[in-house]
Amino acid sequence: MxxxxxxxxxxxxxxxxxxxxxxxxxxxxxxxxxxxxxxxxxxxxxxxxxxxxxxxxxxxLADGLTLRHEIGLLSFLFFLHARGTPGECIRRLTLLNKLSIDLYKPTENVPPILQFFFEILALAASNLTFLHISAAEALLALHPTLGPAIAKLRTLKTIDISETGIHCATLLRTLRSSLVTAKIHFGIHSAEPEDEAPPEPDMNPILLLQGSQSTLESLSASFPVSRPDGPCYANVTHLELFCTGLPYVEDYIRAFPNIQSLTYFHYAALQAELRGMSSLRKLQGSLLLLWVWGLTCHIPSVELSFEQLGVDPNFLNDIILDVRPSDLALRLPGASWLLDDAVCDVLSQEGRLQVFELCVLFNINEADESVVVEEILDLLVDVVRASSVPTFRLSLDLTWMRVARRRAESDGGNEMPLMPFEVYLRDMDVDAYADMLLANASSLKEAQISIVKDRDGCTRHAVRRRTEPSESAGNAVTTRHPSSGE
Incomplete structure (x- = not known):
């Protein structure tokens, strides 16, 4: 160095x-x-x-530049010209690779300064690859020539814009960069009654991103629309759709025929086009919505979250049987769902999975308040042994509890007492539990145990891999409830 x-x-x-x-x-x-x-x-x-x-x-500039107010923008411009030489200004701009604009209610003076800034960036920021703009439509509407200045950028690989409208649509259509990743949140979020949704063509990423048709690999869109005659993006392998309407899903499948990872939330419908997709490698979404889709194609990796209604064992079993994943990840909204015999029966079916990843989000509710962690851990040992899964990853997550405590403290209330499961997890020996899993499940090759965001805000982690399978039966651990105090 x-x-x-x-x-x-x-x-x-x-x-x-x-x-x-x-x-x-x-x-x-x-x-x-x-x-x-x-x-x-x-x-x-x-x-x-x-x-x-x-x-x-x-x-x-290692972590990029974030502009949150006018003073910060002016300060950075002064920084660029601190030495008073064009060569040094250009050198400093070449070191900028990420730019995030998150201006809250900018004054009318800001957009002209931003236009000047982007004109300079287009000329000299040769390594600028990431651009994020919050409340983009409101900002661009203040100064009509700002959007064309941003569109001159040629080096962007990722763009992330929220609250878009007609000005943002023009920016995306005319952008000179060849994007690899696009994240677009359509719609205007304003209390003003005169603000209306943009025309449908201005909310259609399939049309707006045609300039990156040959390079785009990942798209995330919220509140998008589509049309059946749009272009095809053959290189897109990752697609995230949030809050799209029922008629549009098949249009996206037609536009992105080679997706390998699909995330979809809200307003799902039975889509026959999805069932025969041979390229899909990973699927992420809520249990209810994915069940409604009725997929029957083989998808190697599936990650399921759950609606407020909880875990329906019949829906879960249908998805596993129809999609036939080898890797299954579940995010349970509470530990008490593991006490449901029907849920455990589905997870205990032998030979279905190669990797089972379970995240248990402990919650401040009546069901979790009375849950006995020792019983949950014993049930999981039985599930792992019965299912013969080679790799098991367990995350016991207390993040929700920490959030609840912070909110209670900010509201001036009394300090929340520790839940029984918090007391147990605080003292739990994750290494001992990982050893116990290997000792009691002969087919298990790898166990990973994590306790996330405990009382001290730390994460404890243990990994165990079987090295001598023939000796595993002789290494059984007698205790079923490991903790540091035992």
């Missing part, structure tokens, strides 16, 4: 008798510090000498 001082625009001349190696070593130390330091520390170090001033820019 040596700094070549002769390459800086303002080289430092060292006296021949000076301690060159000591100074070089000190610069290396400063580089290491700036690698891990926050932006304020890096900024302070840049003011100490020309060498660090030159080198510090890449550390300041």
């Amino acid at each position: 040596n700094l070549d001082l002769t390459s800086t625009p303002e080289s430092i001349t060292l006296d021949p008798q000076s301690h060159l190696y000591v100074e070089s070593w000190n610069l290396d130390v400063m580089h290491i510090i700036m690698t891990y330091a926050g932006r304020r520390v890096v900024s302070n170090l840049m003011q100490t000498c020309n060498a660090l001033n030159y080198a510090g820019t890449k550390y300041l």
Whole structure:
């Protein structure tokens, strides 16, 4: 990580008798510090000498640039011209790879400044590959020439825009970059009654992204529409659709025939076109909606979440039988669902899965309040043994409890007492439980156990892999309820 001082625009001349190696070593130390330091520390170090001033820019911009207010925008423009030379301004812009604009109620002065900024970016920011704009339509509507300035960018690979409208649609149609990933949240979120939904062609990503037809690989769209005669995106393998209407799903399947990973939420319908998709490798969505789809094609990896109605064992069994996944991931909204014998019976069917990943989201409700964790852990040992699954991953997640506590504290209420399951999980020995799983399930080759966001906000993790299957029967663990206090 040596700094070549002769390459800086303002080289430092060292006296021949000076301690060159000591100074070089000190610069290396400063580089290491700036690698891990926050932006304020890096900024302070840049003011100490020309060498660090030159080198510090890449550390300041390592995580990209986020603009949240007018002062931040002006400050960055001053930063670009700090040395007063066009060459240094261009060098600093070449180090910028990510830009996020999240301006809350910008004044009318901001869009013209942004237009000037994007004109410069289009000329000099040769490594800018990511652009995010929040409340994009409201911002572009303030200054009609801002959108065309953004459209001049040629290096973007990912664009993420929310709350779009007619101005955003024009931007996407005329964008000169060849995108690989697009995330678009259609619709205007405003309390103003005169704000209406944009015309359907302006909410159709299949039409809006034609400039990236040959390069696009991933699309995530909320509230999109479509039409049956749109272009085909042969390279798209990842598709996420949120809140799309019933008539449109088959249009997206036709436009993206080679998707391997599909995430779909809200307003599902029975789609015959989906059933014969041979390219689909991963499916993610809620149990109810995926069941309504009635898929019958083989999908190797399936990840299921659950509606408020909970876990229906019949729906779960139908999906497993019809889709025949080898990898199944479940996110249970509470531990008490594992006490349902019918649910356990579905998960215990032998030979169905190669990988079973279970995330249990412990909740502050009456059912989880009375749950006995030891009983849950015993049931899971029985499920793993009966199913003969080779790989089992268990995540016991307390994130919801931490969120509930923060909300209670912010509302000025009394501190919430610890739930019984929190007390147990706080002291649980994850290593011992992983060992016990291997000892009691002879077909199990790998066990991963995690306790996420415990009382201290930490995550504890244990991984066990079987090395001598022939000796597993002799290594049984007698205790069924491992904890650090036992």
